[in-house]
Amino acid sequence: MRLPTVADIEQRLPKPEDFESRARGTELTARVGTMLGIAFSICFLTGMWSHFQYTTPGWLPLGPNPTQLYRWTQGTHVLSGMAAIPLLLVKLWSVFPRLFALPPKKFDRHLAIDLVEKASIGILVASSFFMLFSGLLNIAQWYPWAFSFRRTHEAVAWIAIGSLIVHIGVKLPVIREGLGAPIEHRDHALDADAPTRRSILQGAVAASGLVVLLTAGQTVPFLRKVSVFAVRDGQGPQDLPINRTAKGAGAATEAKDPQFVLEIVAGDQTLSLSRDQLLAMPQRTHRLPIACVEGWSRNADWTGVALRDVIALLDAPPHSAVKIRSMQTKGAFGVSLLPASYVEDHRTLLALELNGETLSLDHGYPCRIIAPNRPGVFQTKWVKRLEIQA
Amino acid sequence: MRALRGALLLIGVGFGLWGLWLMRDFTGAQLISIGTWFGGAVVLHDAILAPLTVILGVVAARHLPGHFRASTATAFLLWATLTVVFIPVLSGQGGKPDNATILGRPYLLSWIVMTVVIAAVAAILALRRRQTVEGQV
Numbered sequence: 001m002r003l004p005t006v007a008d009i010e011q012r013l014p015k016p017e018d019f020e021s022r023a024r025g026t027e028l029t030a031r032v033g034t035m036l037g038i039a040f041s042i043c044f045l046t047g048m049w050s051h052f053q054y055t056t057p058g059w060l061p062l063g064p065n066p067t068q069l070y071r072w073t074q075g076t077h078v079l080s081g082m083a084a085i086p087l088l089l090v091k092l093w094s095v096f097p098r099l100f101a102l103p104p105k106k107f108d109r110h111l112a113i114d115l116v117e118k119a120s121i122g123i124l125v126a127s128s129f130f131m132l133f134s135g136l137l138n139i140a141q142w143y144p145w146a147f148s149f150r151r152t153h154e155a156v157a158w159i160a161i162g163s164l165i166v167h168i169g170v171k172l173p174v175i176r177e178g179l180g181a182p183i184e185h186r187d188h189a190l191d192a193d194a195p196t197r198r199s200i201l202q203g204a205v206a207a208s209g210l211v212v213l214l215t216a217g218q219t220v221p222f223l224r225k226v227s228v229f230a231v232r233d234g235q236g237p238q239d240l241p242i243n244r245t246a247k248g249a250g251a252a253t254e255a256k257d258p259q260f261v262l263e264i265v266a267g268d269q270t271l272s273l274s275r276d277q278l279l280a281m282p283q284r285t286h287r288l289p290i291a292c293v294e295g296w297s298r299n300a301d302w303t304g305v306a307l308r309d310v311i312a313l314l315d316a317p318p319h320s321a322v323k324i325r326s327m328q329t330k331g332a333f334g335v336s337l338l339p340a341s342y343v344e345d346h347r348t349l350l351a352l353e354l355n356g357e358t359l360s361l362d363h364g365y366p367c368r369i370i371a372p373n374r375p376g377v378f379q380t381k382w383v384k385r386l387e388i389q390a
Numbered sequence: 391m392r393a394l395r396g397a398l399l400l401i402g403v404g405f406g407l408w409g410l411w412l413m414r415d416f417t418g419a420q421l422i423s424i425g426t427w428f429g430g431a432v433v434l435h436d437a438i439l440a441p442l443t444v445i446l447g448v449v450a451a452r453h454l455p456g457h458f459r460a461s462t463a464t465a466f467l468l469w470a471t472l473t474v475v476f477i478p479v480l481s482g483q484g485g486k487p488d489n490a491t492i493l494g495r496p497y498l499l500s501w502i503v504m505t506v507v508i509a510a511v512a513a514i515l516a517l518r519r520r521q522t523v524e525g526q527v
Contacts (some may be wrong), residue, residue: 013515019444020448020451021447023449023463034419056480081466082475085471085475086467086471086472086474086475087475089470089471089474090467090471092435092440093440093443096440096444099436100460101502105419111519122432124398124430125431125432125435126428126431126432127428128437129427129428129431129432130424130427130431131395131427133427133431134427136475136477136478137484139478140478140479140483140484140485140492140493141485141492142478142483142484142485143486144483145423145424145427146419146420146422146423146424147416147420147421147424148420151416151422152413152416154412155409155412155413156409156424158405158406158408158409159406159407159409159410160399160409161405162402162403162404162405162406162407162409163402163406164402165398165399165401165402165405166398166399166402166403166406167402168398168402169394169396169397169398169399169402170395170399172391172394172395172398172455173391192456192459193456193459194459194460194462195459195464196465198465199460199463199464200463200467202464203463203464203467203468204467204471206468207467207468207471207472207512210468210472211471211475212473213416214472227477227494227500228495228497228500229475229476229497229500230495231478231479231492231493232491232492232494233494233495235491235494236491241491241492242489242491242492243489244486245486245488245489247488248486248488248489276424317420328489350449
């Protein structure tokens with residue numbers, strides 16, 4: 001028995017022209033691709049906006065206004081990413097036969113161009129899948145990987161969007177031709193029963209729209225009952241979902257300690273306040289959202305002391321940022337730095353009550369930070385110490 | 391056109407290199423995990439899901455009655471892409487046992503209802519198409 005030669009294998013591989021569906025074609029690919037490109041752009045820009053919340057560049061004046069801004073950008077980020085998945089799958093279906101186009105046989109620049117193009121498409125496809133599915137799993141708090149989600153999701157985003165821009169550059173003439181031509185195949189009437197390109201395009205748009213409708217309720221209140229596939233249903237103790245419980249954060253024991261005092265430090269001055277002393281200070285109530293990086297959000301009524309009133313008890317320099325330390329012993333974000341623009345806003349609270357009740361343990365009892373236009377991970381719970389940064 | 395395409399290529403490569411630069415301090419184990427995801431997703435799609443879809447398409451085109459073909463294709467598109475998006479909530483993975491405010495919905499029931507509704511709508515559209523076609527004859 002002889003081993004199969006390259007020619008034998010080539011003969012057995014399918015060829016692009018073996019795929020018979022006339023619904024495939026540049027005219028469809030260009031249209032779905034344009035929509036996918038728009039979804040990717042929105043997802044990329046809102047995603048970078050979110051990364052800026054973690055490492056804020058000096059030129060970017062992030063502040064407490066508009067109150068609901070992060071809620072909107074991050075809700076849009078997660079929804080545009082999910083909406084992109086059906087578009088990506090349909091787009092790949094429409095070009096699948098091209099995977100079997102064999103490279104030129106001669107070693108010349110055509111072969112080089114072909115290989116570079118194939119490599120760039122490989123990177124685009126792999127990084128697109130990576131972005132959409134790592135995000136999709138992350139919002140369900142499912143982490144089957146060994147990398148840091150936030151940093152990797154940021155780095156690969158540049159690779160995905162970069163390879164998308166390369167792809168658009170390479171395919172620009174084809175895209176223009178595809179968008180300029182009528183969508184249907186000229187022979188499509190020969191097989192009147194077959195799915196048409198228009199029906200595939202409409203199906204892709206419908207699937208994308210349904211994904212949004214069936215999940216957006218985690219951030220859009222009036223869709224809450226419709227969005228049966230949303231990770232969050234908006235419910236929770238005191239009418240608010242929880243990202244991490246007191247037990248999960250390793251804060252439960254210390255948070256329940258009746259001897260709790262909040263420490264406030266400015267330089268060499270230190271002040272200790274019990275929860276009752278905080279309650280004796282002027283109380284304010286504000287309606288502010290928890291807007292989680294995972295794309296869910298919900299407004300709530302928060303009551304407590306304005307952080308700036310607490311700071312004013314000490315002789316601290318104006319325009320100071322405040323470092324907030326939590327009792328949590330497990331996981332990230334046990335310490336957050338609240339920039340001065342947030343500290344000075346009268347709506348930034350050291351909250352003691354939520355929706356008219358004493359803050360529950362899982363919402364951050366004995367006291368927590370709530371500030372307008374901040375990602376949920378920085379709304380530090382179980383606060384034990386405030387350090388005013390000179 | 392030529393200048394625009396050249397600019398796009400340069401910008402795109404620049405963005406990609408910036409992405410690689412951001413990974414410069416990643417450990418070997420992290421990079422292997424990223425590589426597994428990159429390769430795994432492509433293999434899962436190109437070697438399994440896409441060929442399976444092609445085979446189903448060929449079988450449907452050969453064996454389904456003509457008036458069923460278009461609506462079945464659209465129904466499959468909707469059902470398959472939505473199912474892929476809902477894999478995490480259907481999987482039973484994710485969330486934390488001490489947090490009842492995440493993944494608290496009957497997703498499997500919703501998915502069964504979704505499947506039945508899509509199949510029913512596709513069947514109704516196919517039967518209506520048969521009536522229209524027969525009416526024309």
